[in-house]
Amino acid sequence: MGEVTLAFIDDHPVLLEGIGKIFSMDRAFRVVASGSSASDAIHISRQFRPDVLVMDLNMEGNAFEAIGWIARAAPETKVVAFTAASGTDAAVKALEAGASGYVFKGSTTEELRRAIFAVLKGGTFISQEVALSVITALRSSKKGHDLDRNALKLSVREQQVVSFLLLGKTNREIAAELGIGDKTVKHYIGILLQKLQVRNRTELVLAAQRLPHVTASPIGDYLN
Numbered sequence: 001m002g003e004v005t006l007a008f009i010d011d012h013p014v015l016l017e018g019i020g021k022i023f024s025m026d027r028a029f030r031v032v033a034s035g036s037s038a039s040d041a042i043h044i045s046r047q048f049r050p051d052v053l054v055m056d057l058n059m060e061g062n063a064f065e066a067i068g069w070i071a072r073a074a075p076e077t078k079v080v081a082f083t084a085a086s087g088t089d090a091a092v093k094a095l096e097a098g099a100s101g102y103v104f105k106g107s108t109t110e111e112l113r114r115a116i117f118a119v120l121k122g123g124t125f126i127s128q129e130v131a132l133s134v135i136t137a138l139r140s141s142k143k144g145h146d147l148d149r150n151a152l153k154l155s156v157r158e159q160q161v162v163s164f165l166l167l168g169k170t171n172r173e174i175a176a177e178l179g180i181g182d183k184t185v186k187h188y189i190g191i192l193l194q195k196l197q198v199r200n201r202t203e204l205v206l207a208a209q210r211l212p213h214v215t216a217s218p219i220g221d222y223l224n
Helices: 013-024 038-047 063-073 088-097 109-120 128-142 156-166 171-178 182-195 201-208
Strands: 004-009 029-035 052-055 078-083 101-104
Touching: 004 013, 004 038, 004 109, 013 029, 029 038, 038 052, 038 063, 052 063, 052 109, 063 078, 063 088, 078 088, 078 109, 088 101, 088 128, 101 109, 101 128, 156 171, 156 182, 156 201, 171 182, 182 201
Parallel strands: 004 029, 004 052, 052 078, 078 101
Antiparallel strands: none
């Protein structure tokens, strides 16, 4: 993996400057932009296309709408929510909006670093303090869904892709395992999102765990 481009969004100037300096000193990263509002997050994701955008949830504008916009319009940019909000609701809302990670501001720099690399690999990272409650809440939010999973039919290739997703494999790794192109894997994931009626990769993995005809690995194998 080459140099990782980062952007940070936070309305606390001292924290924003400090975290930017910390990651700028790490050769693995290059900080390309910073901002202080939800609109800044959208603008930066559109203009700079960073690999990972680390953003607070409590700032000017609607952070969750910004996350949703980035997930739809700039999916190559992974969003990590980096916030002081410790409630399960905020984490669930951020992940359902399209964030790939949720890290407390009280965490170490190393934990945030691990979160960044986890989401780059296609995984989901949730701070350990709320991981279990968040996963439970995400699963519960899918209960009562009108999708009949027992009647849902997946092709052999779709089942193979799902199985590798449950193992936390990236698109490139899945392509190598199946002997197909990256774009073909992305195509199958798009079909699966539609069939399972979910909006992003995180929801797809959670929904796929309840499919009766797909071998699923524990959620802990997927989260870092």
